[in-house]
Amino acid sequence: MRPTIGVFDSGFGGLTVLRELLSGVPDAHYVYLGDTARLPYGSKSRETIVRYALSSGRFLHEHGAELLVVACNTATALALHEIRAELPIPVLGVIDPGTRAAARACAAAALGQRRGVLVLATQATVESHAYARSCASAGLEATEKACPLLVPLVEEGWMPDGSRADTSVVTSQVLRIYLGEALEQAPATGAVLLGCTHYPLLRGAIERTLGELGHPVPVIDSAQATAEVVAEELGVRRGGGPVTPGRCEFFATDSVAKFGRLGTRFLGRPVEDVRLVDLGG
Amino acid sequence: MRPTIGVFDSGFGGLTVLRELLSGVPDAHYVYLGDTARLPYGSKSRETIVRYALSSGRFLHEHGAELLVVACNTATALALHEIRAELPIPVLGVIDPGTRAAARACAAAALGQRRGVLVLATQATVESHAYARSCASAGLEATEKACPLLVPLVEEGWMPDGSRADTSVVTSQVLRIYLGEALEQAPATGAVLLGCTHYPLLRGAIERTLGELGHPVPVIDSAQATAEVVAEELGVRRGGGPVTPGRCEFFATDSVAKFGRLGTRFLGRPVEDVRLVDLGG
Numbered sequence: 001m002r003p004t005i006g007v008f009d010s011g012f013g014g015l016t017v018l019r020e021l022l023s024g025v026p027d028a029h030y031v032y033l034g035d036t037a038r039l040p041y042g043s044k045s046r047e048t049i050v051r052y053a054l055s056s057g058r059f060l061h062e063h064g065a066e067l068l069v070v071a072c073n074t075a076t077a078l079a080l081h082e083i084r085a086e087l088p089i090p091v092l093g094v095i096d097p098g099t100r101a102a103a104r105a106c107a108a109a110a111l112g113q114r115r116g117v118l119v120l121a122t123q124a125t126v127e128s129h130a131y132a133r134s135c136a137s138a139g140l141e142a143t144e145k146a147c148p149l150l151v152p153l154v155e156e157g158w159m160p161d162g163s164r165a166d167t168s169v170v171t172s173q174v175l176r177i178y179l180g181e182a183l184e185q186a187p188a189t190g191a192v193l194l195g196c197t198h199y200p201l202l203r204g205a206i207e208r209t210l211g212e213l214g215h216p217v218p219v220i221d222s223a224q225a226t227a228e229v230v231a232e233e234l235g236v237r238r239g240g241g242p243v244t245p246g247r248c249e250f251f252a253t254d255s256v257a258k259f260g261r262l263g264t265r266f267l268g269r270p271v272e273d274v275r276l277v278d279l280g281g
Numbered sequence: 282m283r284p285t286i287g288v289f290d291s292g293f294g295g296l297t298v299l300r301e302l303l304s305g306v307p308d309a310h311y312v313y314l315g316d317t318a319r320l321p322y323g324s325k326s327r328e329t330i331v332r333y334a335l336s337s338g339r340f341l342h343e344h345g346a347e348l349l350v351v352a353c354n355t356a357t358a359l360a361l362h363e364i365r366a367e368l369p370i371p372v373l374g375v376i377d378p379g380t381r382a383a384a385r386a387c388a389a390a391a392l393g394q395r396r397g398v399l400v401l402a403t404q405a406t407v408e409s410h411a412y413a414r415s416c417a418s419a420g421l422e423a424t425e426k427a428c429p430l431l432v433p434l435v436e437e438g439w440m441p442d443g444s445r446a447d448t449s450v451v452t453s454q455v456l457r458i459y460l461g462e463a464l465e466q467a468p469a470t471g472a473v474l475l476g477c478t479h480y481p482l483l484r485g486a487i488e489r490t491l492g493e494l495g496h497p498v499p500v501i502d503s504a505q506a507t508a509e510v511v512a513e514e515l516g517v518r519r520g521g522g523p524v525t526p527g528r529c530e531f532f533a534t535d536s537v538a539k540f541g542r543l544g545t546r547f548l549g550r551p552v553e554d555v556r557l558v559d560l561g562g
Contacts, residue, residue, distance in 0.1 A: 037326065045318065045535075148433045148436065148437060149430065149433050149434065149437060152429045152430050152433050153430065155429065156429060156430060166454065166457070166458050167458060169454055170451055170454050170455055170458070173447065173450055173451050173454070174451055176447070177447050177448060177451070254326075
């Protein structure tokens with residue numbers, strides 16, 4: 001029996017989580033919702049975010065989701081508890097899996113004195129201090145660094161690995177500034193945790209920049225860590241025989257054309273047949 | 282009799298318009314609303330933007346505004362007509378004043394063949410094509426260029442005239458890329474129009490970059506142009522005797538501390554005694 005996994009985000013970033021899920025749990029069916037008409041969640045009040053996240057979760061449950069992944073850091077930080085209380089299916093967020101992976105990375109590197117985790121995230125996620133709490137409960141000390149320019153840089157497609165030298169320079173320099181400032185503040189950093197679902201697209205560049213700054217620590221991708229937890233939850237064994245990929249349905253609450261266009265970059269494969277859905281204001 | 286002028290924006294950018302108003306019409310009383318809980322307007326649907334803008338305008342009218350300035354390009358583009366229809370006071374937007382100033386600049390430069398205006402704006406304003414329509418009605422041909430990185434750069438305080446060389450480099454390079462791309466697309470540009478109320482903080486750098494690109498055309502600031510139209514509307518004569526500045530009240534719908542902190546940069550003077558107001562969701 002193939003499970004149907006529901007995944008939602010306020011926009012496109014959650015597609016980096018879906019990308020890892022498609023690789024880690026390839027034979028499941030997926031139903032993805034990008035609540036693009038109401039993005040960004042990050043600047044809204046807690047009440048509003050809970051309301052939006054609940055309606056997104058409910059929509060996916062009604063569309064067959066048997067397990068729900070909240071692929072949005074803000075919604076995980078502010079609404080995970082409420083969604084779990086309402087929906088009769090398992091609900092996973094992106095924060096605790098990221099923290100667990102960071103703890104493993106610190107342990108593996110035998111960094112006894114380096115229990116510091118540098119969390120890169122949006123302003124809203126930093127202000128929620130959800131990562132600081134999650135890390136504290138795992139015995140790690142988080143330094144949370146807001147990086148407001150990274151989302152627009154990713155959405156502009158100004159990748160440092162891209163083909164254009166002029167835009168690459170900008171993104172590389174922005175990463176050097178953010179990471180330089182953060183490491184100065186947190187020199188005992190043993191791992192860097194990507195606390196925004198847009199950032200995995202910059203992972204290679206972040207690793208390179210950490211090396212250039214003389215601080216080559218592991219970079220943990222919450223998307224990947226979340227996919228691993230989902231695979232565990234479903235008892236998926238790796239390395240089995242060939243699998244037939246399941247269905248993948250996409251819904252968005254604003255322009256489906258834009259969702260398809262921008263989404264393809266995040267998913268790393270074409271995002272097609274996006275359907276428009278109205279969840280209200 | 283001092284008039285009371287109401288000014289609103291979804292956030293801080295409208296303070297660049299207030300700044301010009303305080304200089305052009307210094308003896309008026311001002312009441313400013315930053316609808317920060319609901320920002321950005323730009324990514325919302327037309328219906329939602331109209332609803333938000335109407336409630337913001339209504340609030341200022343109830344707080345004594347005898348003339349209303351919609352100091353937000355998105356709200357001007359999508360809701361000016363509706364606000365005018367509802368409120369019994371004169372209502373001015375930022376788009377037509379900017380276009381008029383651009384037309385004057387093109388005429389003054391005797392650029393017979395250069396009737397092209399390059400409009401720099403946010404994605405939402407570009408997609409509304411409000412500037413293209415406004416320019417067309419003034420006999421100008423607009424090229425609208427979306428510059429999504431400029432707002433976060435300004436909000437980060439990464440000014441190219443700033444004290445830090447590393448952040449200056451980023452903003453300068455971003456401007457070179459955006460302006461280079463736009464001029465390639467619109468070589469007959471006779472003036473550059475700043476179609477976002479955040480951009481006046483980058484005006485000097487934009488002028489410098491246009492020079493470096495061999496295209497030193499006038500840069501028109503909608504904020505300044507709007508203040509001139511308000512002064513005309515009120516029959517303010519320049520160069521009179523000394524004036525006693527009027528009152529200036531600030532309201533915001535989200536964190537007043539953040540509004541004061543970030544607002545000071547946009548207004549160019551301290552933003553104090555900000556009061557929190559709830560306009561609903």
